[in-house]
């Protein structure tokens with residue numbers, strides 16, 4: 001069986017499923033949202049890393065089916081987290097692959113799924129890497145504008161690695177499209193390094209200039225958390241704040 005055949009079957013059988021990693025307020029530790037991350041356990045291959053199967057799926061329209069499946073499962077789980085119990089909603093972030101930016105139906109797919117499941121569209125965030133926007137900038141811009149117009153929060157993921165382009169971010173911010181930036185974990189990996197604090201501050205100031213939210217990724221230790229707080233970050237994600245977990249555990253972790 002070729003890998004893509006295996007993957008196609010797995011998507012159809014719902015053998016791919018989301019896990020959820022919390023995003024927390026660094027000041028009071030409350031969960032402000034979750035990022036949905038796809039997982040695949042194949043009976044023969046075992047756990048296949050998402051970077052591997054996303055790369056395969058992205059070579060064909062299979063990525064659209066994969067996305068639809070992960071999105072639907074994520075929305076169905078997330079909607080029970082606050083519709084079935086009172087309390088504030090939480091944001092749900094999903095990752096968008098580069099190829100999907102060429103799909104003119106992307107926004108419709110998300111809005112239709114959210115409406116059908118009863119999940120507020122305004123609590124959905126779409127994460128894209130800067131590199132994903134490079135293929136066809138104009139189409140990417142239009143897709144992101146449509147998502148933003150529909151109420152979906154457009155976030156730039158893995159900020160600072162790949163093909164970073166501040167001009168592109170500025171365009172998105174000027175057009176009112178940019179909801180937030182997720183700073184790649186490598187920027188906090190070495191908290192004792194003086195450049196770390198300087199760069200983290202620079203990024204935070206940049207996000208303020210853009211009127212965008214900023215999330216620091218890769219909080220793995222107390223020291224990371226301290227540095228992030230000191231540099232004025234309000235939101236963070238990382239193993240120290242919570243690993244990606246299955247839907248029932250994610251639900252149980254939410255404070256009422």
Ligand code: G
Nearest residue numbers: 036037038039050051054067070095096097
């Ligand atoms: O889940 P993990 O932390 O191992 O993620 C590895 C990479 O795979 C990350 O870059 C993440 O954004 C990506 N990824 C995980 N789930 C999805 C998904 O559903 N869609 C896309 N496009 N990328 C995903």
Ligand code: G
Nearest residue numbers: 095157158185218219220237238239240244
């Ligand atoms: O590229 P993106 O940011 O979407 O992917 C998130 C990836 O980072 C996932 O693979 C997730 O499991 C991983 N991750 C989340 N928190 C941490 C962390 O604190 N340290 C490391 N090394 N990886 C993390």
Ligand code: MN
Nearest residue numbers: 035095127157
């Ligand atoms: Mn992400």
Ligand code: NA
Nearest residue numbers: 157158182217
């Ligand atoms: Na990231």
